[in-house]
Amino acid sequence: MVDALRSRMTMPADEVRERIASAFPAAQIEVVDLTGTQDHYQARIVSAAFAGKSIIEQHQLVYRALGDAMDGPIHALALETITPATLTLPKGGV
Amino acid sequence: MNTGIRERIVATIQSKPVVLFMKGNKAVPQCGFSAQVVGILTRERVDFLDVDVLADPELRQGLKEFSSWPTFPQLYIGGKLVGGADIVTALSQSGELGRLLAAS
Numbered sequence: 142m143v144d145a146l147r148s149r150m151t152m153p154a155d156e157v158r159e160r161i162a163s164a165f166p167a168a169q170i171e172v173v174d175l176t177g178t179q180d181h182y183q184a185r186i187v188s189a190a191f192a193g194k195s196i197i198e199q200h201q202l203v204y205r206a207l208g209d210a211m212d213g214p215i216h217a218l219a220l221e222t223i224t225p226a227t228l229t230l231p232k233g234g235v
Numbered sequence: 236m237n238t239g240i241r242e243r244i245v246a247t248i249q250s251k252p253v254v255l256f257m258k259g260n261k262a263v264p265q266c267g268f269s270a271q272v273v274g275i276l277t278r279e280r281v282d283f284l285d286v287d288v289l290a291d292p293e294l295r296q297g298l299k300e301f302s303s304w305p306t307f308p309q310l311y312i313g314g315k316l317v318g319g320a321d322i323v324t325a326l327s328q329s330g331e332l333g334r335l336l337a338a339s
Contacts, residue, residue: 197318201303211305 151179152214157207158184164206165190175219183219191224240297248311252339253283256298257308261285268320269308275327276310281336313339 158172161184168188175181184203191199199222204211211218248254253276259265261273261283276283288295288307299305302316310317312335317323326332 197316197322201316204305205303207305212299 146209147213149214152210153179154182157182157210157215160208160210161186161203161206164202175217180214180216182215182217183221185221185223187223187225187228189225191222192226196222236297236300240293241301243294244297244301247284247286248314251282251284252313253281253336254286254311255283255308256286256288256294256311258287258289260287265289266307268306271320272308272310272323275323275332279327279333279336312336 154172154174158170161170161172162168165186165188168186168190170187171185173183173185175183186203190202194202200220203220203222207215207218255261255269255272255276257264257266257269257272259269261277264270264273265287273285286294288298295307298307298309302309304316304319306319308319308323310319310323317326317332317335323332326335
């Protein structure tokens, strides 16, 4: 199983989103294929699970959810992790 | 990950306050992101241990699991993972990296 995943070259956006969703069931998740080649992604995840955690701890949670997918099919992932509380804060400026 | 590699990683990150696992070494980085972090640490005038993961595939794979972090470079300060190139760059710009290094 593990070897099968590592030998895969790409992963569809839906599958990336499902893997993240399995670890963050109540999260708002957007996955964008940056290159149209199913291997360079950007993901924006809004979840209460990130509350009280540093950016590195938040990203570690996402990488754990993706597991071996980061070793083969996903070549690059730009991550944005957000808590619902931060989202409702006023943006400032204007 | 086998126990041996875990013990090696723990011993390495505890051997110096600042340890950079990178592609290549600080004199000759083999990747732009690794070079970027070497540049930042050099500007911070910090003494750090550089470990070339390209020379050690077992260590490279073990670190991905140990750190729950899939890419290199990986900067450890005081035995804790601080981040890769993006996070280290952001921390450097905000001045927080200097504080972390001073506390290490």
